[in-house]
Amino acid sequence: xxxxxxxxxxxxxxxxxxxxxxxxxxxxxxxxxxxxxxxxxxxxxxxxxxxxxxxxxxxxxxxxxxxxxxxxxxxxxxxxxxxxxxxxxxxxxxxxxxxxxxxxxxxxxxxxxxxxxxxxxxxxxxxxxxxxxxxxxxxxxxxxxxxxxxxxxxxxxxxxxxxxxxxxxxxxxxxxxxxxxxxxxxxxxxxxxxxxxxxxxxxxxxxxxxxxxxxxxxxxxxxxxxxxxxxxxxxxxxxxxxxxxxxxxxxxxxxxxxxxxxxxxxxxxxxxxxxxxxxxxxxxxxxxxxxxxxxxxxxxxxxxxxxxxxxxxxxxxxxxxxxxxxxxxxxxxxxxxxxxxxxxxxxxxxxxxxxxxxxxxxxxxxxxxxxxxxxxxxxxxxxxxxxxxxxxxxxxxxxxxxxxxxxxxxxxxxxxxxxxxxxxxxxxxxxxxxxxxxxxxxxxxxxxxxxxxxxxxxxxxxxxxxxxxxxxxxxxxxxxxxxxxxxxx
Amino acid sequence: xxxxxxxxxxxxxxxxxxxxxxxxxxxxxxxxxxxxxxxxxxxxxxxxxxxxxxxxxxxxxxxxxxxxxxxxxxxxxxxxxxxxxxxxxxxxxxxxxxxxxxxxxxxxxxxxxxxxxxxxxxxxxxxxxxxxxxxxxxxxxxxxxxxxxxxxxxxxxxxxxxxxxxxxxxxxxxxxxxxxxxxxxxxxxxxxxxxxxxxxxxxxxxxxxxxxxxxxxxxxxxxxxxxxxxxxxxxxxxxxxxxxxxxxxxxxxxxxxxxxxxxxxxxxxxxxxxxxxxxxxxxxxxxxxxxxxxxxxxxxxxxxxxxxxxxxxxxxxxxxxxxxxxxxxxxxxxxxxxxxxxxxxxxxxxxxxxxxxxxxxxxxxxxxxxxxxxxxxxxxxxxxxxxxxxxxxxxxxxxxxxxxxxxxxxxxxxxxxxxxxxxxxxxxxxxxxxxxxxxxxxxxxxxxxxxxxxxxxxxxxxxxxxxxxxxxxxxxxxxxxx
Numbered sequence: 001x002x003x004x005x006x007x008x009x010x011x012x013x014x015x016x017x018x019x020x021x022x023x024x025x026x027x028x029x030x031x032x033x034x035x036x037x038x039x040x041x042x043x044x045x046x047x048x049x050x051x052x053x054x055x056x057x058x059x060x061x062x063x064x065x066x067x068x069x070x071x072x073x074x075x076x077x078x079x080x081x082x083x084x085x086x087x088x089x090x091x092x093x094x095x096x097x098x099x100x101x102x103x104x105x106x107x108x109x110x111x112x113x114x115x116x117x118x119x120x121x122x123x124x125x126x127x128x129x130x131x132x133x134x135x136x137x138x139x140x141x142x143x144x145x146x147x148x149x150x151x152x153x154x155x156x157x158x159x160x161x162x163x164x165x166x167x168x169x170x171x172x173x174x175x176x177x178x179x180x181x182x183x184x185x186x187x188x189x190x191x192x193x194x195x196x197x198x199x200x201x202x203x204x205x206x207x208x209x210x211x212x213x214x215x216x217x218x219x220x221x222x223x224x225x226x227x228x229x230x231x232x233x234x235x236x237x238x239x240x241x242x243x244x245x246x247x248x249x250x251x252x253x254x255x256x257x258x259x260x261x262x263x264x265x266x267x268x269x270x271x272x273x274x275x276x277x278x279x280x281x282x283x284x285x286x287x288x289x290x291x292x293x294x295x296x297x298x299x300x301x302x303x304x305x306x307x308x309x310x311x312x313x314x315x316x317x318x319x320x321x322x323x324x325x326x327x328x329x330x331x332x333x334x335x336x337x338x339x340x341x342x343x344x345x346x347x348x349x350x351x352x353x354x355x356x357x358x359x360x361x362x363x364x365x366x367x368x369x370x371x372x373x374x375x376x377x378x379x380x381x382x383x384x385x386x387x388x389x390x391x392x393x394x395x396x397x398x399x400x401x402x403x404x405x406x407x408x409x410x411x412x413x414x415x416x417x418x419x420x421x422x423x424x425x426x427x428x429x430x431x432x433x434x435x436x437x438x439x440x441x442x443x444x445x446x447x448x449x450x451x452x453x454x455x456x457x458x459x460x461x462x463x464x465x466x467x468x469x470x471x472x473x474x475x476x477x478x479x480x481x482x483x484x485x486x487x488x489x
Numbered sequence: 490x491x492x493x494x495x496x497x498x499x500x501x502x503x504x505x506x507x508x509x510x511x512x513x514x515x516x517x518x519x520x521x522x523x524x525x526x527x528x529x530x531x532x533x534x535x536x537x538x539x540x541x542x543x544x545x546x547x548x549x550x551x552x553x554x555x556x557x558x559x560x561x562x563x564x565x566x567x568x569x570x571x572x573x574x575x576x577x578x579x580x581x582x583x584x585x586x587x588x589x590x591x592x593x594x595x596x597x598x599x600x601x602x603x604x605x606x607x608x609x610x611x612x613x614x615x616x617x618x619x620x621x622x623x624x625x626x627x628x629x630x631x632x633x634x635x636x637x638x639x640x641x642x643x644x645x646x647x648x649x650x651x652x653x654x655x656x657x658x659x660x661x662x663x664x665x666x667x668x669x670x671x672x673x674x675x676x677x678x679x680x681x682x683x684x685x686x687x688x689x690x691x692x693x694x695x696x697x698x699x700x701x702x703x704x705x706x707x708x709x710x711x712x713x714x715x716x717x718x719x720x721x722x723x724x725x726x727x728x729x730x731x732x733x734x735x736x737x738x739x740x741x742x743x744x745x746x747x748x749x750x751x752x753x754x755x756x757x758x759x760x761x762x763x764x765x766x767x768x769x770x771x772x773x774x775x776x777x778x779x780x781x782x783x784x785x786x787x788x789x790x791x792x793x794x795x796x797x798x799x800x801x802x803x804x805x806x807x808x809x810x811x812x813x814x815x816x817x818x819x820x821x822x823x824x825x826x827x828x829x830x831x832x833x834x835x836x837x838x839x840x841x842x843x844x845x846x847x848x849x850x851x852x853x854x855x856x857x858x859x860x861x862x863x864x865x866x867x868x869x870x871x872x873x874x875x876x877x878x879x880x881x882x883x884x885x886x887x888x889x890x891x892x893x894x895x896x897x898x899x900x901x902x903x904x905x906x907x908x909x910x911x912x913x914x915x916x917x918x919x920x921x922x923x924x925x926x927x928x929x930x931x932x933x934x935x936x937x938x939x940x941x942x943x944x945x946x947x948x949x950x951x952x953x954x955x956x957x958x959x960x961x962x963x964x965x966x967x968x969x970x971x
């Protein structure tokens with residue numbers, strides 16, 4: 001059951017071969033067994049999950065179920081879920097019980113899906129290895145000595161280790177796609193504004209976007225059907241007509257024009273990854289895709305631009321964690337300023353503090369024009385690069401990440417090396433474009449471990465259905481996406 | 490040396506919307522603490538702002554009322570600072586691109602012993618939308634401070650002037666005019682006690698004749714015109730004395746203490762915050778089209794300036810009368826209702842500005858509380874105009890109406906105030922008076938005009954005040970000069 005597609009799980013439930021309660025129990029048992037090692041979940045609440053499963057079974061019995069009714073999903077701990085502890089991976093919110101549902105959570109609840117638990121993540125989604133979580137790192141199921149990527153590392157490990165049917169994630173600079181690449185599954189970051197941010201704890205508001213993390217493109221499509229849609233509570237939510245993301249899955253790829261940005265195949269890309277990507281390109285050629293060389297000349301500026309804009313927004317977004325109304329408050333303080341300083345010093349981890357400092361600095365009088373304003377200007381140039389590129393091609397392909405999963409602790413002392421993990425993914429967020437990572441193969445075995453490699457697809461605005469179609473076609477002729485890590489059967 | 494004071498105002502007007510500027514929580518005043526604080530008001534993790542359309546409409550109305558540029562594109566920015574009653578750690582405001590740009594307002598400065606009344610144009614620099622903060626409540630719980638977030642997120646329009654005012658009187662005249670205007674166009678309830686209209690006054694002084702601005706100090710949060718007057722006078726004097734004593738003015742924020750009548754520095758510039766303004770990524774730029782403006786314009790009431798001009802031309806009123814009658818929307822509406830009910834415009838103006846205003850002032854009431862409604866006052870005015878009663882008799886009728894009677898004709902009947910306009914009856918009375926006052930007649934004939942007035946008085950007395958005075962005058966003159 002654990003390796004089944006969402007469609008098959010749905011059929012199992014509809015045919016009453018398995019009940020939602022049984023399905024949920026199966027995953028809860030796996031969580032009990034593997035989570036102590038992998039640490040994918042921060043919060044499990046079996047009682048709540050089983051109550052939802054029971055309710056789902058009634059819907060199924062009453063014949064009012066829809067495709068995802070009764071299926072157990074893991075939810076990134078960045079989404080507020082009513083009556084669930086919602087920590088965002090931080091000590092600051094270690095005891096915060098959300099009194100309301102995020103839009104994404106409400107959408108899953110609305111179709112009767114089951115919340116299996118809240119998954120681990122880098123603190124406030126700031127990190128590429130899940131090592132900044134207050135609740136400890138997450139282990140990559142393919143090699144427990146390595147990181148799963150981040151910031152959606154818990155969701156990534158949960159999907160890879162089959163500790164859920166599928167999971168949600170968020171992607172500000174690559175936080176869905178990079179872990180998808182490192183853990184060998186399919187992840188989609190939609191067009192900015194397609195999925196409401198309401199109730200999703202903000203890191204960098206103009207970049208944050210929620211998306212599905214699942215075993216296949218088809219699974220992602222089914223989740224997008226639930227997650228996407230206009231929400232009046234998010235002013236940046238786009239009033240895009242509701243789509244059925246599964247509708248175009250089976251379209252043939254003949255005539256598809258794929259752009260290969262030369263900047264994504266330059267120095268810094270591991271040979272192992274390059275080899276896998278080249279093989280994937282060859283497969284696509286067989287499927288009828290045509291390839292053109294394109295250029296994204298400002299892509300190299302993505303990381304510096306991102307590390308001005310994202311911290312700037314974060315420094316302001318995280319000001320609400322002041323110990324006054326909720327969240328961590330220091331035990332002993334002399335006056336108001338002392339309370340602020342101690343509460344925030346104790347409540348935030350090192351990476352979060354680093355970014356608050358950077359963000360505060362770039363917004364300060366005298367520096368704003370040189371940093372924030374300049375970065376905004378370059379952001380437009382980066383978006384213009386994509387605009388030009390999409391005149392030459394329908395979709396862009398390349399590596400998701402320059403390398404495979406790295407060892408735990410390997411980059412913790414070198415923030416810049418860590419930031420380079422997102423070198424191929426960040427431009428997409430800056431432009432607001434949709435991006436995907438799909439499993440495309442493995443690196444040469446290291447210490448007996450095969451490490452997954454992801455292929456990135458970048459589409460034009462609102463081209464999610466087309467991207468899912470391109471990914472699905474590949475998954476019909478390859479089986480990288482069905483591979484499971486050893487030792488978790 | 491002669492000094493000149495230079496004054497500019499920043500006024501926070503609380504907009505009369507049902508819900509907050511970025512959430513659906515109620516804006517009603519006076520509820521139990523934190524009962525009107527929704528998840529957005531308390532800034533829970535994950536919440537997002539959504540702009541209240543009504544607040545934008547209020548801003549457009551104000552822009553149109555002061556003949557201002559309304560920005561086709563304006564931007565909400567975050568003003569970052571930490572304070573316990575500021576739940577997000579930033580205030581959503583407008584910084585570089587405000588919704589309302591340059592505009593102007595004409596104020597009437599009342600006469601004093603030193604000068605005549607005069608008009609002056611005050612230039613509006615900008616007006617921008619922003620959210621209010623909550624309140625810190627000290628002392629509700631022993632040794633602790635409480636936070637009430639009911640007010641957090643209440644919509645404000647901050648209206649900023651150029652440093653155009655040159656006296657406390659001008660500043661107060663501007664503030665009063667603005668106070669009236671925002672109520673006139675229905676965007677603010679004007680309740681200064683509840684903080685719906687709060688003024689910050691920037692004051693600086695400079696040697697008369699120079700053009701460079703002196704260093705200003707900002708008097709914060711004045712919530713009465715009386716205090717504003719006192720605070721500016723005190724502050725101006727303090728600055729002049731400081732400079733004359735060889736001191737220097739430091740830029741500062743000051744508070745006015747109504748008990749001592751003094752201003753005192755609250756924080757100096759060295760402690761000034763760097764607010765790190767940047768565009769709020771949670772809100773899109775606000776776009777206002779010509780069509781949006783036109784739609785709002787069509788719903789707006791006639792503005793005071795236009796109404797004043799119309800009163801002058803349509804009702805042949807003096808500029809002063811027209812100005813007085815348009816000093817508030819309620820008065821103007823009352824006045825026009827009297828006319829619509831058939832009252833003569835001049836008489837209506839005199840009664841509204843005279844009898845009605847005097848009574849209201851004595852009883853500390855406003856026109857909406859007047860026990861005499863416009864239609865009833867119109868009946869009185871009609872009876873005076875058609876000669877049924879004299880203006881003097883009208884005062885007795887008015888008194889009766891003020892104490893609750895409403896049938897004007899019945900009052901006239903009951904009090905026997907009907908004017909005698911029968912020529913024969915008046916002539917008979919005049920004849921009797923002339924016979925009884927032969928001396929006066931002689932005096933008149935000898936050229937003493939005063940004697941004529943005395944004879945009029947005698948005739949009126951004989952009629953018990955009921956004779957039509959105009960007729961008495963005419964008939965008496967005819968008889969004497971015959």
